[in-house]
Amino acid sequence: AQTVTQSQPEMSVQEAETVTLSCTYDTSESNYYLFWYKQPPSRQMILVIRQEAYKQQNATENRFSVNFQKAAKSFSLKISDSQLGDTAMYFCAFMKQSRGPSNNLFFGTGTRLTVIP
Amino acid sequence: KAGVTQTPRYLIKTRGQQVTLSCSPISGHRSVSWYQQTPGQGLQFLFEYFSETQRNKGNFPGRFSGRQFSNSRSEMNVSTLELGDSALYLCASSLGTAENTEAFFGQGTRLTVV
Numbered sequence: 414a415q416t417v418t419q420s421q422p423e424m425s426v427q428e429a430e431t432v433t434l435s436c437t438y439d440t441s442e443s444n445y446y447l448f449w450y451k452q453p454p455s456r457q458m459i460l461v462i463r464q465e466a467y468k469q470q471n472a473t474e475n476r477f478s479v480n481f482q483k484a485a486k487s488f489s490l491k492i493s494d495s496q497l498g499d500t501a502m503y504f505c506a507f508m509k510q511s512r513g514p515s516n517n518l519f520f521g522t523g524t525r526l527t528v529i530p
Numbered sequence: 531k532a533g534v535t536q537t538p539r540y541l542i543k544t545r546g547q548q549v550t551l552s553c554s555p556i557s558g559h560r561s562v563s564w565y566q567q568t569p570g571q572g573l574q575f576l577f578e579y580f581s582e583t584q585r586n587k588g589n590f591p592g593r594f595s596g597r598q599f600s601n602s603r604s605e606m607n608v609s610t611l612e613l614g615d616s617a618l619y620l621c622a623s624s625l626g627t628a629e630n631t632e633a634f635f636g637q638g639t640r641l642t643v644v
Binding site: 518 | 561562563565572573574575578580586588618620622624626631632633634635636637638
């Protein structure tokens, strides 16, 4: 079974500063994907960034980057130059890749991020 | 390009009733997954449909069922509603291929059971 753990229920950051959200996971799978999703008050889940487990290079999307440590099963999200629009719940998610594709995501419990003006 | 559309957005039902939720995926997407989101249990996978076939199923009782039509639209049904079924139900669609794993979510249906 797969488990995803987010140990920070809430975090806050000053506007324009940098914040890092933590995520660890447990799996016996060797091929998988990791994601960070954002859920603003509108409830719409929005993909922030994706990492393929077989890639050693950390994924980057504009102000968002990850620190993927496969051996430690750690997948943290760094948000640089935080903006008020970044205020949301952030979910770390895991998807295994075995015997073909699947759209079955295992989510962590989320971190509520507040960006302070 | 239209996003994932879920209807209705809000629903209030009485214990014991049944409910049907609908999800229209992004055009061209063949995979539709359903998730339940509650404050206590977080986000939990219900099931996934691909080309009208259930491809994966989460750990939910048989009261929760779903189906997918030939146009990829999906419905989920919950029978004999319980108070604990109150939740936000999210639908996600994707191309469903190994090369493209990005899931796009709808805004959800907020179900309240009273």
